[in-house]
Amino acid sequence: MLTRTEGIVLKSQKYGEADLIVTYLTSDRGIINAFAKSPRKTKSRFGSSLEPLTHAKISLWGKEQSLPKITQADIISSFHPIRENYNDFVNISKLAEILISLMPAGIPNSRLFSFFLNILNTVKESEEESNDALHLITRIRLLAAIGYAPRLKGCGRCGKESLDFYPDSGTTLCNKCAVTPETAGKPFMRINNKVIHFYMHSIEWPINISHRLKPSHQTLTELSGVLDKHLTYLLSSKLRSSGFTAGANRPRVRASH
Ligand SMILES: [Zn+2]
Known part of the structure; x- marks a missing residue:
């Protein structure tokens, strides 16, 4: 099953030799984990779309419960300036950690998504x-x-x-x-x-x-x-x-x- 949604990368972690597990805050599915096949092999557009805090349109293949695969990710906003500023990045990463730790996965919350996006834009600007x-x-x-x-x-x-x-x-x-x-x-x-x-x-x-x-x-x-x-x-x-x-x-x- 192919799903399309919008997500903000809360966390990216290595999985095996070359793969990644990406934790997203999505606009309509809450917090989800997805799997990216060998994005680290090249410095590709796909690879940069999986950087923490990147806001992207994503396509997922497979059931949410069984770690869907990211088949496509188109960057809407990279929030690159936040990652470049050490203090901003540490503080926003703390927010991401709070969300991952305290929010149950898979519970849709579009207001939270807009709110977090608003925080990122406010800090960036x-x-x-x-x-x-x-x-x-x-x-x-x-x-x-x-x-x-x-x-x-x-x-x-x-x-x-x-x-x-x-x-x-x-x-x-x-x-x-x-x-x-x-x-x-x-x-x-x-x-x-x-x-x-x-x-x-x-x-x-x-x-x-x-x-x-x-x-x-x-x-x-x-x-x-x-x-x-x-x-x-x-x-x-x-x-x-x-x-x-x-x-x-x-x-x-x-x-x-
Ligand atoms: Zn009292």
């Missing part, structure tokens, strides 16, 4: 010297878009004001709610109102005007720390629950949710 704020905002917004953003405004159980963020719970908790058996003694981080303020704007403002947000260096550092802790907890608990142990080169299989 950004003329800021340093994109640190933009990268933090995109990370927050991606987490919000897939339902994994931490809650930083008000206690996650009763809504009362609180500045103590509990990474294990993914939320701020007030004194009263933090003493339940499952939370007591767990590590927390004290945040401040400026961090919360910037965080809420990051989520609410359209991404193309988010460069107007000018957080202080300290706010940026503190919020980065909170997100890092949150992500470390999310990704490690996801890894534990998936039972995914052997072989980083093994293609991801459809998760049963």
Whole structure:
């Protein structure tokens, strides 16, 4: 069966001697894996269409469940400038990793596709010297878009004001709610109102005007720390629950949710 769709390459990994397994975020099939036969033999157009972050029209042969083969890929946008900028590439790769780790494969989500494409275009077109704020905002917004953003405004159980963020719970908790058996003694981080303020704007403002947000260096550092802790907890608990142990080169299989 031949399928045509649009995809953004989230990851490309070697498979055997000369082949590749490519993980795509597609416009109508969610995250899928596909197989590319010997694209590394030559510096071909086909080979460059499989570079990370490339947006392309793709044709696939075979069933989605059994690793379809990529028969054709026509580049719509290569996003080459992002790959050329070390800091941009590292940060966007982190977003790709978040998607691959947290989103079950094969669940169509056209809004997520448009959203991720919008992030890539915004970063590509950004003329800021340093994109640190933009990268933090995109990370927050991606987490919000897939339902994994931490809650930083008000206690996650009763809504009362609180500045103590509990990474294990993914939320701020007030004194009263933090003493339940499952939370007591767990590590927390004290945040401040400026961090919360910037965080809420990051989520609410359209991404193309988010460069107007000018957080202080300290706010940026503190919020980065909170997100890092949150992500470390999310990704490690996801890894534990998936039972995914052997072989980083093994293609991801459809998760049963
Ligand atoms: Zn509470």
